[in-house]
Amino acid sequence: MKIGNIDLGERPVMLAPMEDVTDHSFRLICKEQGADMVYTEFVSADALIRNISATTRKLHINPAERPTAIQIYGRETEPMVEAAKIVEAAKPDILDINFGCPVKKVAGKGAGAGMLRDIPKMLAITSAVVKAVNIPVTVKTRLGWDHDSKIIVELAEQLQDCGISALTVHGRTRSQMYTGEADWEMITRVKENPRLTIPLIGNGDITTPEKAAEAFSRYGVDGVMIGRASIGAPWIFHDVKLALAGKSPEEEPLSLSTKFSLLRRQIAESIENIDEYRGILHIRRHLAASPLFKGIPHFRDTRIAMLRASTHSELNAILDRIENEILPAINTAGEINHNENQE
Numbered sequence: 001m002k003i004g005n006i007d008l009g010e011r012p013v014m015l016a017p018m019e020d021v022t023d024h025s026f027r028l029i030c031k032e033q034g035a036d037m038v039y040t041e042f043v044s045a046d047a048l049i050r051n052i053s054a055t056t057r058k059l060h061i062n063p064a065e066r067p068t069a070i071q072i073y074g075r076e077t078e079p080m081v082e083a084a085k086i087v088e089a090a091k092p093d094i095l096d097i098n099f100g101c102p103v104k105k106v107a108g109k110g111a112g113a114g115m116l117r118d119i120p121k122m123l124a125i126t127s128a129v130v131k132a133v134n135i136p137v138t139v140k141t142r143l144g145w146d147h148d149s150k151i152i153v154e155l156a157e158q159l160q161d162c163g164i165s166a167l168t169v170h171g172r173t174r175s176q177m178y179t180g181e182a183d184w185e186m187i188t189r190v191k192e193n194p195r196l197t198i199p200l201i202g203n204g205d206i207t208t209p210e211k212a213a214e215a216f217s218r219y220g221v222d223g224v225m226i227g228r229a230s231i232g233a234p235w236i237f238h239d240v241k242l243a244l245a246g247k248s249p250e251e252e253p254l255s256l257s258t259k260f261s262l263l264r265r266q267i268a269e270s271i272e273n274i275d276e277y278r279g280i281l282h283i284r285r286h287l288a289a290s291p292l293f294k295g296i297p298h299f300r301d302t303r304i305a306m307l308r309a310s311t312h313s314e315l316n317a318i319l320d321r322i323e324n325e326i327l328p329a330i331n332t333a334g335e336i337n338h339n340e341n342q343e
């Protein structure tokens with residue numbers, strides 16, 4: 001699959017853009033684990049233009065994480081064009097436009113998925129941004145505003161006519177937010193449209209290597225994008241790429257200690273990038289979501305301590321105890337099976 005001149009190989013797997021999650025160190029880890037392309041968290045066009053430092057910092061790309069898409073959102077054409085030029089100067093591989101964010105503070109103001117209620121404006125912004133920059137422009141959106149307006153098949157064609165180089169569809173409507181299940185049949189309908197020639201990236205509820213493989217084999221997308229299942233588990237890209245290469249997890253298993261090392265590295269880099277207090281706050285979402293800490297008997301107090309730890313050394317000591325005392329004791333007693341994680 002190619003986006004513009006960027007060759008992402010066969011059946012590429014992308015790290016989804018996620019606010020407060022996909023910073024450059026997480027993106028790099030996901031890339032190392034096998035993600036073929038990564039996205040920044042969304043960046044406000046208005047904040048970019050105002051040169052807000054917390055926003056411009058989001059444009060930083062580590063060369064090793066490439067290819068990287070920087071994603072922007074906004075609600076008016078002119079600021080979006082101006083922001084697109086600022087983004088282009090930061091030299092991402094791709095510029096992605098967010099027309100999918102459902103949260104009130106964005107969609108309620110007409111940006112993100114809010115644009116699904118004003119298609120002419122969405123198309124005007126897209127055309128203007130495509131014309132304004134020399135890098136490939138892509139769009140990420142949803143099926144439509146609500147159940148009665150699943151317009152994505154027609155919209156995909158209209159966006160293609162604006163000159164975008166690829167489209168990502170999250171198989172939910174704005175009204176669904178994150179509830180229900182992603183509708184992959186609808187994503188297939190977009191792909192089956194013979195007039196659609198740009199690559200289609202499918203997104204929504206890819207939580208296992210099997211689901212990723214099915215997205216290609218059954219639903220026919222050109223690429224898949226993984227969001228929530230990577231939080232606290234960047235190694236999902238390793239597992240997915242292995243499965244797509246036709247190998248079983250036993251052929252190249254990732255050890256439990258490798259997984260703990262990845263989480264420790266995330267913590268250290270998060271602290272280095274911000275500061276100890278906010279770095280730990282930032283990483284709690286990953287620790288809370290990580291499958292490493294699921295299903296451990298009598299874990300409640302340790303879990304609370306892990307999610308309340310406020311210094312790096314305190315947090316590391318808790319992780320050491322989980323890795324070296326709690327999990328081995330459980331494995332010996334046979335109460336929990338982390339066998340697939342063992343070296």
Ligand SMILES: Cc1cc2nc3c(=O)[nH]c(=O)nc-3n(C[C@H](O)[C@H](O)[C@H](O)COP(=O)(O)O)c2cc1C
Nearest residue numbers: 016017018019041042098170204205206226227228
């Ligand atoms: C914490 C969080 C932050 C998100 N931020 C963004 C964002 O900045 N831009 C965007 O296009 N989508 C964003 N999304 C949506 C994801 O990119 C993705 O479309 C959605 O989570 C569905 O994919 P999944 O089922 O693999 O998680 C976010 C999702 C989550 C959970």
